[in-house]
Amino acid sequence: MSPSIAAVASVRDVSKTYGARKALDGVSVEVGAGEMVALIGPSGSGKSTLLRSITGLHPIDPGKGVIQVFGETVQQNGRITGAVRRARGRLGMIFQQFNLVGRLSLFSNVMLGSLGRLPAWRGLIGLWPRADKDKAMAALHRVGVSEYAAQRANTLSGGQQQRGAIARVLLQGAKAILADEPVASLDPVSARKVMELLVELNKRDGLGVIVTLHQVDYAIRYCDRVIALQKGKVVYDGPSTGLDTKRLIEIYGPEYEDAFWEAKA
Numbered sequence: 001m002s003p004s005i006a007a008v009a010s011v012r013d014v015s016k017t018y019g020a021r022k023a024l025d026g027v028s029v030e031v032g033a034g035e036m037v038a039l040i041g042p043s044g045s046g047k048s049t050l051l052r053s054i055t056g057l058h059p060i061d062p063g064k065g066v067i068q069v070f071g072e073t074v075q076q077n078g079r080i081t082g083a084v085r086r087a088r089g090r091l092g093m094i095f096q097q098f099n100l101v102g103r104l105s106l107f108s109n110v111m112l113g114s115l116g117r118l119p120a121w122r123g124l125i126g127l128w129p130r131a132d133k134d135k136a137m138a139a140l141h142r143v144g145v146s147e148y149a150a151q152r153a154n155t156l157s158g159g160q161q162q163r164g165a166i167a168r169v170l171l172q173g174a175k176a177i178l179a180d181e182p183v184a185s186l187d188p189v190s191a192r193k194v195m196e197l198l199v200e201l202n203k204r205d206g207l208g209v210i211v212t213l214h215q216v217d218y219a220i221r222y223c224d225r226v227i228a229l230q231k232g233k234v235v236y237d238g239p240s241t242g243l244d245t246k247r248l249i250e251i252y253g254p255e256y257e258d259a260f261w262e263a264k265a
Ligand SMILES: Nc1ncnc2c1ncn2[C@@H]1O[C@H](COP(=O)(O)OP(=O)(O)OP(=O)(O)O)[C@@H](O)[C@H]1O
Pocket: 018, 021, 022, 023, 041, 042, 043, 044, 045, 046, 047, 048, 049, 050
């Protein structure tokens, strides 16, 4: 399979143990290049651990587990391979707390997305090539926050910061976005805008998206496919329309309505 059409992530029989706790227990999932998939499940079910394993931020347990990103093996037999650097360039990470440098302008934060391709000294003295500066402004425009380019990141609202973080991923040239609870710190209006932006990047630009969500209603509304984890195991992998009450009780238990952010229709 050529890397351009290979799956964003192919995870086969992966386990991850912290001390005596199995955070992932024989997980196998594959997310295709153009898909937008929600990763849901109760707190502590292993969602973040799965995303971190895909990006090679920690080694999985030794054994038969294998993780491939765009067709290249990034983890095998408990070892992170040399292909992980290339994989990280292709995967844009978005976090709950935005991960911007607060004292830098939004523009400078977005420019940091090009550091993987440029020598670091250029960034240190602000000597960015004109073409990259133009691309950064275009990315900020694309996500709807270009008017705040000169403003220090820590003076912006959460929603504006998260859009800036997405612009940085666009400048990085990522082919897919892995978002770990990207709306958990936002008010519902900003959260909806960030989710709509992710949908647009998926549908219009063809970026693969894997997004962990605490809010089941958001998973159903914005993602065609849902993968649910429970105690480190995949307990559902299918269309979001298949998440009926019985399934939700299986995933979250009888308190499943607490997993809806906005009122359940
Ligand atoms: N660095 C770590 N050291 C020890 N245990 C960890 C570590 N990271 C995660 N765990 C444990 O692994 C399990 C899965 O955690 P993980 O953060 O992946 O769950 P999650 O589904 O993302 O939870 P949440 O929705 O609350 O963010 C939990 O029991 C957690 O306590």
